[in-house]
Every structure is written in structure tokens, then in C-alpha cells.
Amino acid sequence: MPVPAILTKSLTKQYANLTALNSFDLEVAQGSIFGLLGPNGAGKTTLIRILTTLMRQSSGEVFIDGLDIRTEGRRIRSMIGVVSQENSLDRYLTARENLVLHARLHGMDRKTYNRRIDELLELMGLSARQKDFPDTFSGGMQRRLVVARALLHQPQLLFLDEPTTGLDPQSRRAVWDYIRSLAGSMTIFLTTHYLEEAEQLCDRIAIMDHGRLVALGSTRELKDRLSGATVYEIELERDVDQYETLLRSMPCVRDIGVLNNRLQVTLECWECLSEIVTALNGAPVRSISLKERTLEDVFISLTGAGVRE
């Protein structure tokens, strides 16, 4: 089995008297797109800062591609790309000079980096603006420049801390498309507040809160496991109790609830629906509607509805 791209073992980070990460265990497979969700202050940035060697853990272990973060920092940094939550562009250097500096810090030679920079500027739609200073750029352009910088040295592992925060829907989609096009060629670890983003992009999703991992799985798994599969609401004219008993006896029905003249039926899987429809043949059905849970429901149910300070 190949070594995981990221492996943490009871990772803990303590800031004075606040535990930002609490015995965090995580494994990210090579080549996957992994999404980390969590409300403000959950500890996402703290985790990324530790994984990218910017910060030391208080205890626990971290391995990036099998390398221990405490002893192999330099080697790890040569193979990761980082898009931090703040843009961290140098406003005294032009877009292109920003990229050149980064390439030099990575020890790339001039010919290689010039070719690669041309390629990336083109790809990010920044070629025409390469001689301009980043503070004349829109938020979306700055973000794209930061992404280009992170990809310059062809990292094996890309960290993106809220890559699309503050972008308009078009720019967001452009970044998504680009991330998708990278899928497979490198491992991508991203954090986001946008559930749609996680749903669209990620193979696996982790939800964290108060420094702890509260759920982990694919979007599908999370929705199924945590909110009770697919829920249909069947509205009947009469005989509600009779049909409740009937449906409850069916093996594909996981759970059933009654609300006035409505049955809330939780199915093992959506394919069972046809069996239900058959069983309801002749029943006085007014409507059947799908109450599919969104990732947002999962998120809120796991992390609570209150606003974080």
C-alpha cells in the first residue's frame, strides 16, 4: 500500500489555554482531493499551518508522504505548494516578479522557471497583466496569482486554505475547474466554508469543530450516515395508521415517522422507492416528495446552528 500523502496521529496544538487541535487523526490518500470543513475558529488554518511546517505541533505526529514534519521540513517544503488564507503577495513586485522570486527560492533554474511561468500565467488568464503590481488586481486575479505561485514548482501536494473566499461565482468556477483539472496529478487538501465547493470538488470530506474531527467520508456517505439516508414525505388523504404499519413491515424502510397525515419514510437507499410505490398502489396518496438532506444540513446538525465568536 502506498504511504498516505498526509497522516496525522493524535495531533494536538495548544495556544496558551486554548486547544486549537485536539487529538486529531487524519489520513489523506495520494492523488485524492480532500476537503476540510468547519465553522470559523474550528482549527482549519491551524491544521494547515502545522502540515505546511509553519507551526510546530504541541504533541502528536505528522507525516507528509511518510516524512516526519519535525525533522524533514526542508524536503517536505520542496514538494508542497501552499495557498494561504491571506494572499501574501509582494506588492512591490510585479505579478511575474512574484513568481520569479518563488521559483528562485525553490532553486529552479532560469530557463525552466521562465517557461513554466509563461505557461501558468497563460492558464490563469494573467499574461496580459504580468508586468502589473498585484495591488492593482481584483481579488479574483490576486487569488489566481497565488494559486499559480503555489503550482510553479510542480508540487506533489497542494494545500489551499479557503481558495475561493471572496470570489464571484465566475472566478470561483474558474478556480474549481482548474483544481479539477489537476485531480490525479497531485494530492489536494483544501479548506472551505462553501459546502457546495466541497461537494463539487472533493473525493473525501472531513468536518471538524473545536479542534476535533466530527465526521469523515465521501459526500454521499456523510449525507447517508449522518442524516439518515433518503427521506420521502408521503401525504395521504386518510388511513395514515394503516399505511404506516404496512410500510414499517417492509425491509427497505429504515425508519418511519408520522406527522398529521404525512408519513416521513426513511429508505435504506433511493432505489427502494419503486417498492414503496408498488405497496402504495390504490392508496389515497396526495403527494410524494423527496426530502433530500444537503451537506449543509449535515454540517449544521454536526456543528450546531449558533454563530461562532
Added chain:
Amino acid sequence: MIMRGSLAIWMRDMQVLRRAIFSELVAVVAYPLTIYLAFGIGMQSYIGAVEGSPYSLFIAPGLITMTAVNAAYNESVWSLWFHRRVQFTVESYRVTPISVSEIIIAKICTGFTHGIIKGCAVGLVIFAITPFRFPIEHLFNYLVFLIPGSALFSCAGVISGTVMDKPETIGKVEAVLVMPLIFMSGLFFPLSSYPPDVLPWVRAIPTTALFEGARRALVSGDMSTLHVLQVSVSAVILFAVAVWIFRRKMAE
């Protein structure tokens, strides 16, 4: 240690300096020149000769030294604060395969370079518009002071820029510590003006050794080994302290 990272960052700083060199130099020359005109010319007839030379010539070397060390200190302190707290560029350097020491060494070198360039610029201007003259071979002796002196202040600036997170604190430290150190080290008056009890203490301060030694070196070609050592050893110590403090700050 591989110094690739230091070189790349230092080159970035030089590129930025080159772009703004004209306005930087105008700004940096204006202050010592004003002092020179106000005190050296305006007050000259009231002050007379100090240690055998006209007052304007007495203060000229100190003004050059002051410009250099001030420039070194200011560049280091603001650059470090700005890159750490405003632009977060230090973080973008730190996720590349270079060490934290390489970053801080680059910043110390940048401050040092600013000091030397700006000191030389003021020297040239003073030379061009005033009757201040010195034998050319004294220039070498003077540089023996100016080089460790600029390094010393650059390290001090880097330390301040590392430990201070708020810009107003930086301004206060400059007003309370840096400017008094420079002004009390015999820039505007001979050290013999100090009461004899205080003098040994004043002489123990490396800035005094720097200003006093540099003036003697430039005006009369004297090389005081003790003064050179005082400045150089302090610079080496402060360098080690700067690297240590920055590494600790970054490990937080």
C-alpha cells in the same frame, strides 16, 4: 548552509530599492543636510572651533555615519515588520525549501546595504557642497567602522522588527532608544563635554565607539583598535541574537 534563499530575497530587496532609488536618496539626504546647514553653517559663528576644527567639519563625519546607521536600522525594522505583519511575505518564503536563518540573514544584509548606499550618498553630497575635505586614504579607515556599524544597526532593526508587532511601538523605540544613542555618542559635541564620572559608561556603549572612532578615522586617519573591536564584536553578538530571536519567533 545553502545561501540560495538569502541571495534570492536580498536580490528582491535590491530590485525594489533600485526602482525607488531616486526618491529614497532625496529623502535620506534631506535630513542630514538640513542639520548640516542649520548647525554647521547657521550656528557655526556662535560655536567656534571644536577640538581644533570648525564646527561644520566636526559634525560632518557624524552626519554621514548617522545617515548610514539610521538607514540600516529603519530599513530592517520596517521591512521585517511589513513582510511579517502586513504582506505575510515571510510566510510565503517559509513554505519554500529554505531555512528561517536564510530569511533573516537576507534581511540583515538588505539593511546593511541600505546603510552603506545611503551613507555614501550623503557623504558625496556633503563633499560636493561643503568645504569638508579629507585625505582619500582615510576613507578606507572610515569604512572599517561604517561596515560593522551598519551591520550592527541592521541587526538591531531586525530584532526590533521581529519582536514588535505594532507600528507605534516601533516609533516609540526609535524615539526612546535609537535616536538618543546616536545623539549622545558625540555626534554634535566632543565626548570631553561629559562629566568625568559618566564618561567611562558612555564610552562603553558601542554607538559611542562607532561615532567617535569613525570621525577620528575619517578626519585624522587614526585607527583605534579598541573602538573597531567594540563595534565589530557587538555586531557579531547582535547578529547571533537576531538570528536566534527570529527563529524563536517563527517557531511559535
